[in-house]
Amino acid sequence: MTQSKKIALTGGIGSGKSTAAALLRAWGYPVLSCDEIYAELCQEEGFLRELKRLFPDCVKEDGLDRPSLSRTVFSDEAALGRLNGFTHPRIMERLLARMQSFPLSFAEVPLLFEEGYQNMFDGVLVVLRGKRARIEGVKARSGLSEEEILARMERQFDYAALPKGCVAIRNNGTLLELEDELRRALKALGV
Secondary structure, three states, X not given: OOOOEEEEEEOOOOXXXXXXXXXXXXXXXXXXXXXXXXXXXXXXXXXXXXHHHHOHXXXXXXXXXHHHHHHHHOOOHHHHHHHHHHHHHHHHHHHHHHHOOOOEEEEEOOOOOOOOOHHHOOEEEEEEXXXXXXXXXXHHHHOOOHHHHHHHHXXXXXXXXXXXXXXXXXXXXXXXXXHHHHHHHHHHOOO
């Protein structure tokens, strides 16, 4: 069996990971998403049963109460650790198994460095964007307050000093400029 090349796509909240992922898909590359896999898992009975055991007030008869879970874990560091410890290994197992079926694929992995998953990939693309633009972008799409966004940013990896081997994609301009940055980054990874 031929070895598959797996590239992670990451960046802080509001950096433009999803936009970069959409560009890669439009160019014909297979792109998987940890968020999409998590959504799939949340439809599975066994997964929800275990989640209900960990967070009894956050799983209702009709499924996961996402706002309730978010309020619970983003106000309690230990609860966030329990959630991540339960969900992340399951998400990554499914993600990496799916990536194996492609000679080259990309994966949108929001908490790559925070969870120590960077070594599971052959390359890492990091989308970077100015803090104010990130805040405004997240506010526009999510309805979160600036305080909630800043609290989430504080919990994320500090992208000011990228680990060795990462390729930065600057997202501070137009979509065309982002496309150019992404093409340059792919060349730097030998894609």
